[in-house]
Amino acid sequence: MATATAAGKARCVTCGKEKSTSRCDGCSQPFCYKHLGDHRQELNKQLDEIEVSRDLFRQTLTEQSAKPENQTLMKQINQWEQDSIAKIRQTANEARKLIMKHTTKYLTEIETKLNTLTKQLRESRAEDDFIEADLQRWNKQLTQMNNELDKPSTIKIQHALTPLINTIRINLSGNLSVLYF
Ligand SMILES: [Zn+2]
Ligand SMILES: [Zn+2]
Incomplete structure (x- = not known):
């Protein structure tokens, strides 16, 4: 966290210098004017990444709906x-x-x-x-x-007591719905 100096100036969290700063409303951290822009740029980059992830998910959903x-x-x-x-x-x-x-x-x-x-x-x-x-x-x-x-x-053929394959069950919302053999 930034510490206020005698001159009333805070320390920019990016460069660590005591300068005139602006606090970001989001993270409440002080940034000098030079680095406030960098901070916004970093947030923009994170938003871009979220948008890429969203686009990929949109594509997956479309593909699954089709198949x-x-x-x-x-x-x-x-x-x-x-x-x-x-x-x-x-x-x-x-x-x-x-x-x-x-x-x-x-x-x-x-x-x-x-x-x-x-x-x-x-x-x-x-x-x-x-x-x-x-x-x-x-x-x-x-x-x-x-x-x-x-x-x-x-030679005789007999049926074994234990089944060869395991059955599967489909549970829908916790209720046993269908039993397949
Ligand atoms: Zn700075
Ligand atoms: Zn911030």
Whole structure:
């Protein structure tokens, strides 16, 4: 703060010299006549900066009004959507891979069983050595192989208790408005 001297002159806050001063109404600080102009110029510069910021904000508001999907909130939902899809896709891919691997294994097993049956049938026919019980047994074996091929008993798909993706909620003015799954 300026200190009044014996001569009644105050010290300019810019140059620090004891001179005739004028107090700025805004900040109540004393400035010599030379520096009062500088002070006003500095305030003008600050006003210019505010105007630049305002113009930029005006531009942002216009852009968002034209494209509401660019809003941060919209982006958050888009992100959730993409993350969820990626998670589901990854899980489905892993599940498919696992089933493919297992399928190859049980197809080989069925193939072996069928080869054994084929050998038995050929031998029995060549020797003309088979009875009703044999026919029944072979029929049963074929039916079992068919069933196993259609619906393998060693693979089952179950739904997990914990959901793969998290739900999102939209709160409007503190009230739970919509729940999306
Ligand atoms: Zn001065
Ligand atoms: Zn001032």
